[in-house]
Amino acid sequence: MKREQWGSRTGFILAAVGSAVGLGNIWRFPYMAYENGGGAFFIPYLFAMLTAGIPFMILEFTLGHKYRSGAPKTLRALNNKFEWLGWFQVMISAMIAFYYVVVIAWAISYAYFAFTQAWGEDSNAFFFGEFLGVADDSAPSKLGSLQWHLLLPLCLAWAATYFATYRGVKGGIERINKILMPLLFVMVLLLIGRIIFLPGALNGINWLLEPDFSKIWDLKVWSAAYGQIFFTLSVGFAIMLSYASYLPEKSDINNNAFMTVLMNCGFSMLAGIMIFGALGYMAQAQGKDLTDVVSSGVGLAFVTLPTAINLLPAPGIMGPLFFCALMFAGISSHISIAEAVTTGLMDKLGWSRPKTATVFCSVGLVVSSLYITQGGILLLDLVDYFINNIALLGSCLVELLLVGWLCRLSDFKAHANRLSEFSIGLWWTVCIKFVSVGILLIILSNNIKTAF
Numbered sequence: 001m002k003r004e005q006w007g008s009r010t011g012f013i014l015a016a017v018g019s020a021v022g023l024g025n026i027w028r029f030p031y032m033a034y035e036n037g038g039g040a041f042f043i044p045y046l047f048a049m050l051t052a053g054i055p056f057m058i059l060e061f062t063l064g065h066k067y068r069s070g071a072p073k074t075l076r077a078l079n080n081k082f083e084w085l086g087w088f089q090v091m092i093s094a095m096i097a098f099y100y101v102v103v104i105a106w107a108i109s110y111a112y113f114a115f116t117q118a119w120g121e122d123s124n125a126f127f128f129g130e131f132l133g134v135a136d137d138s139a140p141s142k143l144g145s146l147q148w149h150l151l152l153p154l155c156l157a158w159a160a161t162y163f164a165t166y167r168g169v170k171g172g173i174e175r176i177n178k179i180l181m182p183l184l185f186v187m188v189l190l191l192i193g194r195i196i197f198l199p200g201a202l203n204g205i206n207w208l209l210e211p212d213f214s215k216i217w218d219l220k221v222w223s224a225a226y227g228q229i230f231f232t233l234s235v236g237f238a239i240m241l242s243y244a245s246y247l248p249e250k251s252d253i254n255n256n257a258f259m260t261v262l263m264n265c266g267f268s269m270l271a272g273i274m275i276f277g278a279l280g281y282m283a284q285a286q287g288k289d290l291t292d293v294v295s296s297g298v299g300l301a302f303v304t305l306p307t308a309i310n311l312l313p314a315p316g317i318m319g320p321l322f323f324c325a326l327m328f329a330g331i332s333s334h335i336s337i338a339e340a341v342t343t344g345l346m347d348k349l350g351w352s353r354p355k356t357a358t359v360f361c362s363v364g365l366v367v368s369s370l371y372i373t374q375g376g377i378l379l380l381d382l383v384d385y386f387i388n389n390i391a392l393l394g395s396c397l398v399e400l401l402l403v404g405w406l407c408r409l410s411d412f413k414a415h416a417n418r419l420s421e422f423s424i425g426l427w428w429t430v431c432i433k434f435v436s437v438g439i440l441l442i443i444l445s446n447n448i449k450t451a452f
């Protein structure tokens with residue numbers, strides 16, 4: 001059977017950007033930048049982008065394009081003994097898919113609540129108490145009862161991914177991304193356009209951008225920059241490789257990789273301006289210091305920002321806009337994670353796409369219900385910590401070692417250059433073989449040390 005293909009180059013790039021732009025860009029990047037030197041963080045960040053992000057993206061696009069299969073089969077084509085890494089990546093992707101979807105489900109609920117700010121004055125008590133049903137008297141080791149009101153949004157979130165993976169590359173994934181990505185971009189611009197004119201917003205943005213150059217000499221800052229780059233680009237995870245396996249024969253690999261990375265990092269900047277604008281306004285409105293309101297992750301999106309939305313003009317418009325943006329960013333990433341698993345299984349088991357998508361999404365729905373129990377958030381935190389700090393970086397490192405050191409890297413370089421407008425040379429080889437590997441070794445060993 002002929003492998004499916006993207007309908008257009010724009011379709012592929014939007015899908016790849018859709019995968020890269022996710023929750024991480026909105027709730028992780030702004031805080032990272034603020035914490036690690038503000039404007040000065042852009043130096044290590046751009047450096048990480050050029051020496052790790054873009055080279056790794058080119059490598060994944062090349063592997064997918066050259067071998068036209070998901071991660072397990074591609075790695076097997078390189079060497080029989082590498083197949084396990086492909087399956088490890090597929091397994092971790094499945095684990096991510098099972099909890100990432102839960103956050104999308106929360107965003108769906110909150111988009112609905114936002115019309116009336118149903119979270120009320122105390123957004124913290126609402127989120128943990130009423131919404132998640134975390135019972136403070138229950139032992140943290142217990143999952144407790146299922147929160148039934150979260151089941152509908154969870155089903156809706158899975159339905160979007162099911163539609164995309166069931167319909168396939170052109171009629172599903174590409175079609176959804178062609179709608180969601182432009183919408184996401186416009187929504188964020190609308191939010192920024194309103195937020196920057198609010199009193200205090202520019203202070204917030206200044207806080208984010210003000211460079212603290214003393215941090216440049218801190219190893220932690222560099223490690224944060226590289227960690228963020230690997231996470232934000234969804235590389236080293238079977239994902240970009242799977243998407244590239246559907247590229248037509250004539251495709252400009254190097255150019256596509258540059259576009260994807262630049263658009264993702266550009267979006268992160270926009271998100272930073274949006275978030276810090278809103279935080280700056282909130283701090284001023286509440287007469288607080290910015291350091292008292294700044295936060296990241298779940299707390300930022302579901303506790304701090306709802307309070308900020310309460311204070312905004314036209315909260316019934318700005319609130320739904322923000323949570324729909326979060327939802328769209330999440331769904332497009334979730335689809336890519338699910339597709340990495342679907343392709344891997346289809347290649348190997350010879351199942352049809354509809355069958356594979358149906359089995360994976362139904363199993364996914366059941367497993368992800370674990371996270372909508374009373375103790376679900378504790379489990380989610382634990383899995384998320386392990387994946388981001390250890391599994392993801394470990395997988396990147398092993399992939400670079402196997403492909404960079406045990407295969408002929410020059411073959412891949414030739415493959416990428418054959419079809420591309422501009423060629424990559426020594427820079428690429430050095431970054432893949434030495435810079436990325438070295439940096440990953442440092443960050444990973446440090447993370448393992450702190451985890452245990």
Ligand code: PHE
Pocket residue numbers: 019020021022023024025096231232233234237239333337
């Ligand atoms: N890149 C996505 C983000 O920034 C998340 C992601 C990570 C997706 C790893 C897939 C794999 O949120």
Ligand code: NA
Pocket residue numbers: 019020021022024025231232233234264
């Ligand atoms: Na991203």
